[in-house]
Amino acid sequence: MAWNTERTKELLLAAATEEFSANGLAGARVDRIAAAAGVNKERIYQYFGKKDELFDAVLAAEMIRVMTEVPIQGTGPEAFGDYAGRLFDRHTTDGVLPRLVFWEGLERGSETVSRATRTDHCAIKVGQVMDVLPGVAREDAADLLITVVTLCDGWPVLPQIDALLAGPGTGRASRRRAFIVRTATLMAGALLDEAAAAA
């Protein structure tokens, strides 16, 4: 045994994350990834197999990282709105995951490869939403999450829509943040009330 193979893999994964996020699966250049990592090209094929599999690895790693870095905590609609705000902040300072997610949706559709790991983490997340909003059905919790994720992920990916609809304003991000938090809080509250009324 010799060399630090783990470090090599991490360097490649980091470079690949950047490259895939910027250019997508088809647009990413394997040579660029290798160069940016300061590692030779064949290492990629040796450690990750095809380009597609490297993309899988990147996606799963990044999704899980963000999920653990932005936890859902507390109770009540405001707590859920707070979560939305923190997710928005995270994606505004680092738009890597949003881009990866949309690239995946566009270039691969629903044919997700590394499903197992991701499905588990997602189920946990939905469960956390149900904890924050006691009584809300799993399906509603999922819809709530999809809404927040779509809004927070869409923001850094659709700068044109903002420019076209809102015009070249100042502090657009903070305005948008407040709007999303409000939307999340309001919907969470409505579903909570509904659940309480049904009980």
Next chain:
Amino acid sequence: MAWNTERTKELLLAAATEEFSANGLAGARVDRIAAAAGVNKERIYQYFGKKDELFDAVLAAEMIRVMTEVPIQGTGPEAFGDYAGRLFDRHTTDGVLPRLVFWEGLERGSETVSRATRTDHCAIKVGQVMDVLPGVAREDAADLLITVVTLCDGWPVLPQIDALLAGPGTGRASRRRAFIVRTATLMAGALLDEAAAAA
């Protein structure tokens, strides 16, 4: 003068719309567009110039088409929610525009070329929202629109998110539709109330 040049352009535009929607700007193949249109390759360069410019033409045409096909009508929060529902339906039966919009956001960012035409149509749309919700500020109307557009456009583009968060359920689309309509209605109502209270 001879031949029907307009028809040739339309054939190319239609084929290009399909190809760009499916594969994005970088992923689209000029040869495929020409073949699908039953037209020769050089026509593209003759009529539209570079690939990028053809993409511009496609995007502007499709955006304007959907905007006119899905009008905003009526008054009150429910009317706005109804608009959201119709936009959702339109994008569920024909996911071409959503994909184009996200491709643009990812591959070109905010560097929109054919801005002039699109900006005008968008300003009109924001104005229509203000008509539906009297008293609501332009900025809030824009945010409301951005939210609805992001949610309706995001749905056909992010099938993985639905699969991951909600699981393989039946009738997911109609559930999601109802949720989005409810969200739109609720937010519109909140902003309307706020505007009324301030007056």
Next chain:
DNA sequence: CGCAATTCCAACCAACCAGTTGCAATTGCT
């Protein structure tokens, strides 16, 4: 028919890219 604009055909170019291969150099454990 005659003529000019339009279109097709088919080949071509220069560049690019994913993935592979053979070999020499480097590393770190024993």
Next chain:
DNA sequence: AGCAATTGCAACTGGTTGGTTGGAATTGCG
């Protein structure tokens, strides 16, 4: 030092792509 695993290097293959070019065929108006 010795040795085996790891890595860098550099060239190569097979295929693809955006964009161009020159000439022949087609169209429809006058």
